[in-house]
Amino acid sequence: MEWARGVTRVSVLTGAGISTDSGIPDFRGPDGVWTKNPRMADLFTYRNYMTDQAVREQFWAAYSGHTAWTAEPNAAHRALADLDRAGLAVRVLTQNIDGLHQRGGTPDRKVLELHGSMRNTVCVGCEVSQPSEKVLARVAAGEKDPACQDCGGILKLDVILFGQYLDSAVFAKAGAIAAASHLFIAIGSTLEVEPAASLCRVAVDAGARLVIVNRDPTPYDHLAAEVITEPIGTAVPRICQAVLDGRTA
Incomplete structure (x- = not known):
C-alpha cells in the first residue's frame, strides 16, 4: 500500500456505513x-x-x-481511535449523528460532526x-x-435535515482539515450528499492521497489511490495498521 507510507496526518470522512456493524441501518x-x-x-x-x-x-x-441510542462502537470506530492514540494526527469528519466515534475513543475535539448530533435537541x-x-x-x-x-x-x-444548509463555519473547518491531510479516507459513504462529499476533492487537490472504503461505487472513485469494497469492520483496522506500519517502512 504505497499510499500508506510516510503518513502523519489523517483525515477521515465517515458516513452511515461505518455504523451498520453497530446495528444502525444505513439509508x-x-x-x-x-x-x-x-x-x-x-x-x-x-x-x-x-x-x-x-x-x-x-x-x-x-x-x-431508534437503535442508535443503545448502539455500541464497532471495530472500525475503535481502530480509528487506536490510530489517534498511536500518535498520528487524526481528525474525523463525520456525516453521522450517532456519537459513536467519541464513544469509541476518539476525543470529542478531534471529531467534527458535519450534520450535527442526535444527542442534543x-x-x-x-x-x-x-x-x-x-x-x-x-x-x-x-x-x-x-x-x-x-x-x-x-x-x-x-441535526441537519434535507433543505437545511451546513453550518458555514463547520464546513470551512472541515475543508481546512481535509486540505492539511496526507491521507484522506472516506468510509461508508455513498459520497452523493454534498457539500460533504466534495471534501474528497478538496483533499486530493491539496495533495492528499484518497482511499475510499465502500461497498458500492461512488462519484469520487476515479480520484482514489485505492477503492476498497471489503466489509468496513475488517477493512478499517487493516488500513489503520498499514498506516502505522508505513511510518517505519
Missing part, C-alpha cells in the same frame, strides 16, 4: 431505511418537519426507539438547547410532538 443500502420505506425520507426534510405536525409526530416516534424558535434524553422522556410519557417549554416553539434534534 440507501439494500436494507436501508429509505430503501425499505421511501416515505421515511419525508421525516428528514426540513420543510415537511416544520410545516406538518404529523411528520414531527412520526419523527419523534421513530427516533424514540434545539428549539428552532428561541434556540435553547437541551439533552435529547429529556425530550424523549416527554415522548415516552405521551407527548407526540413536544414543544419548547420556554417559548412553545418547535423542537428538533440538533
Whole structure:
C-alpha cells in the first residue's frame, strides 16, 4: 500500500456505513431505511418537519426507539481511535449523528460532526438547547410532538435535515482539515450528499492521497489511490495498521 507510507496526518470522512456493524441501518443500502420505506425520507426534510405536525409526530416516534441510542462502537470506530492514540494526527469528519466515534475513543475535539448530533435537541424558535434524553422522556410519557417549554416553539434534534444548509463555519473547518491531510479516507459513504462529499476533492487537490472504503461505487472513485469494497469492520483496522506500519517502512 504505497499510499500508506510516510503518513502523519489523517483525515477521515465517515458516513452511515461505518455504523451498520453497530446495528444502525444505513439509508440507501439494500436494507436501508429509505430503501425499505421511501416515505421515511419525508421525516428528514426540513420543510415537511416544520410545516406538518404529523411528520414531527412520526419523527419523534421513530427516533424514540431508534437503535442508535443503545448502539455500541464497532471495530472500525475503535481502530480509528487506536490510530489517534498511536500518535498520528487524526481528525474525523463525520456525516453521522450517532456519537459513536467519541464513544469509541476518539476525543470529542478531534471529531467534527458535519450534520450535527442526535444527542442534543434545539428549539428552532428561541434556540435553547437541551439533552435529547429529556425530550424523549416527554415522548415516552405521551407527548407526540413536544414543544419548547420556554417559548412553545418547535423542537428538533440538533441535526441537519434535507433543505437545511451546513453550518458555514463547520464546513470551512472541515475543508481546512481535509486540505492539511496526507491521507484522506472516506468510509461508508455513498459520497452523493454534498457539500460533504466534495471534501474528497478538496483533499486530493491539496495533495492528499484518497482511499475510499465502500461497498458500492461512488462519484469520487476515479480520484482514489485505492477503492476498497471489503466489509468496513475488517477493512478499517487493516488500513489503520498499514498506516502505522508505513511510518517505519
